[in-house]
Amino acid sequence: MDVRLESGERRSVKVRRRSGHVVGDRVEVVGERLQRRERDTELRRRDAMGRTHVVAANLDVLGVVIAPLPPSPAGFVDRALISARAAAIAPFLVVNKADLPGAAELVADVRETWIDGPGGLELPLFIVCAAAPDEPEHARGLAELLTFFAGQRRPRRGAFIGTSGVGKSSLVNAMLPDVALPVGEINEYSGLGRHTTTTATLHELPGGGELIDTPGFRDFGLVDISEAALSEHFPGFREVVFDSGQRCRFNDCRHLSEPDCAIKAAVSDGRLAPARLQRYLELLEGL
Template structure:
């Protein structure tokens, strides 16, 4: 056994070569990172190929879209897991998720508490995928992992009194092999999923629902879908193909990304 220092730079999923007490990190194929509410950037895991976005009733605004974009930019295939489908209030969320994301990403309705719907998730992961579940605290990521990989016995915390959010029950990321094939990384719960190093062009390309329809594309390759002439997205909004609510959500996130990019460029100029 080789002890890995906390500040070694190694993360869960890294491929390494062991030479005595030294670990040599091999090149990473993919990296999953997130930005926290304070602006700090955290590397969550390496060498994943899929990302399971777990949601339950009352997800934070824009969380699903941010996670999907982050996954796609990181070259990961996103999929949605709607947990707590045994609760009546989840039906409304599931309906909205299906209406919004069917055709963009795979969707799995499950109940970790009742152990229902997990067979489809197991089959999806069992073809050899290595993935992670991300989601705000309290959506049941640890409960899902306990069902999919029961030998790990992760602690499951009760909901706190603060807005019904769960307590953080996982503090470090860990990699687990699934009995039916595939691997899952358990990541600490967090209430945000900030986009990391996402450009306006990335958002325009990867925002769910803006995929090309019937071969129709924007006039300009770098179209940001705001006010450019010949924008296919704007035309589809006018025609009702893309709902105005989805377009409003996109513009809200685009404004955030533009602000972030402007701040980054400003800091770069000040440091010159």
Template sequence: MTARQSKRRHARTTEAQSWRATEIDPQGQGTPSSELETGILVAHYGVAVDIRLASGEVRSVKVRRRSGHVVGDRVEVVGERLHRLARDTELRRRDAMGRTHVVAANLDVLGIVVAAVPASPSGFVDRALISARAANIEPFLVINKADLPATQELVARVRETWIDGPGGLDIPVFVVCATRSDTPELTSGLQALRSFFANRPAQPRRAAFVGTSGVGKSSLVNTLLPELALPVGDINSYSGLGRHTTTTATLHSLPDGGELIDTPGFRDFGLVDISVPQLAAFFPGFSELIEHRGPCRFNDCRHDAEPDCTIKAAVAEGRLAPARWQRYRELLAELRPS
């Protein structure tokens, strides 16, 4: 190793050590209690985060680029040092390249946003529902762009696929228009959504929206938090897909109560750390069907080739759409070892 290479390696090591020194580990040991403050991570900029302290002050703290911190984390802060506390919940996804991402932490509810234009990819809603339920986060559906003629058809399709009939999910569905409020029909859904977040007289809910780019997620956040004025992208006329407009995850307090985490849009939602038994248990509608019709013959039934399966019987009797079972089998094939 040349002298120049050794100098460069020493510089990189010193820089890495300086980054590591900005994080507390373990929890404030040896630190006077008067210096330690608790807070919530409310914005993540890659190499820095904003922390909203219990006093209400917002403080910026440097972190390593891959520190693992995400918006919604509860943290302890001492000056420029940061320590993440245990999470109650975390929402994770796997992208098309197989990389794992934690989307947000300590969520109570997850809003899955869809629209007639652009249409969400096949299986997106199912994947989001499974990920939410497996993470012990309550999912709900938001159908945006209620002013478009095609939205009524989408509402009917969503209700037929996920809500109505045996096996339907008992989850809230809000039909909204994030960009227009000139008629009572268009404002009622947004008001119902605000009340859902406030959750009076119980504990207000912390929520996040997930949705493919272009479904109006940023417009929806702008309507709920108009002071943010987030940039809104148009639909690409060539691909029919939305343009990403949100690039930084942020957490905000809602005027009527509750909190909202705004996350960058994405076009896929790969399942992370979901086992085959969990898929069988959490696939939308299966547990409701089994509760309605009785259990399968085998406790560990995978609803595939096993005999006396409640789910297969429901398909044969027309109580579950064959497309829903086929969608489940496609996800099952993804999770099983090749």
């Protein structure tokens, strides 16, 4: 495992395969041993077999990358946003492959669903084309993304997550031209991307900030999210209802058929889009 010392020097330290260390950990090097410090945040996911994995540690921000092709699975963005918010990591959205047909429609859908519509979030949105970063119509989005990582008060450490094939490795290459990560192709039969990143790595951005490149996922399962936490962190619920002091009659309200439900009342009077409640119910059923 490579460790970056405070001096900036990198040192290779042997660790056990199941040591529990992940990219982003802060450690103390004692001889040939690593002692991990307490983590501020953990990004965790559940794989298709139900196993839990810590993907990265000590993140400030998490970028959810989507593209017109391949389309992300239903509920992927919601699950990623909920996982980030529950882990106290600030999420943002990246629409990649802005040059492809359907990109404008995808951006419009993203804005309506998560930003501008009833219950919208104050989510940073970056529109990029990582495969052609120098094209004038695409350069602005990449520049804005680099400025975001550099931060106004202090640099940010972040990571991108996205299903395989949405162009995460191309995006990292555009932000870090000297890294040159391998880039996969879309399978013409399945419409899915091939995994090109198999391990997570941390990179320093030239303008400030740090970027962790993570493997692509077919999907992103929620980890240890209770029904109460799902309701609290579901996009729009807290912003529209809970932050305004409104509460359901029952503390354990699932927003199904319970009387005096504040969420259903917000849908009825137009403060929350009906699609928001429907997406929540679909995730609730899968817990």
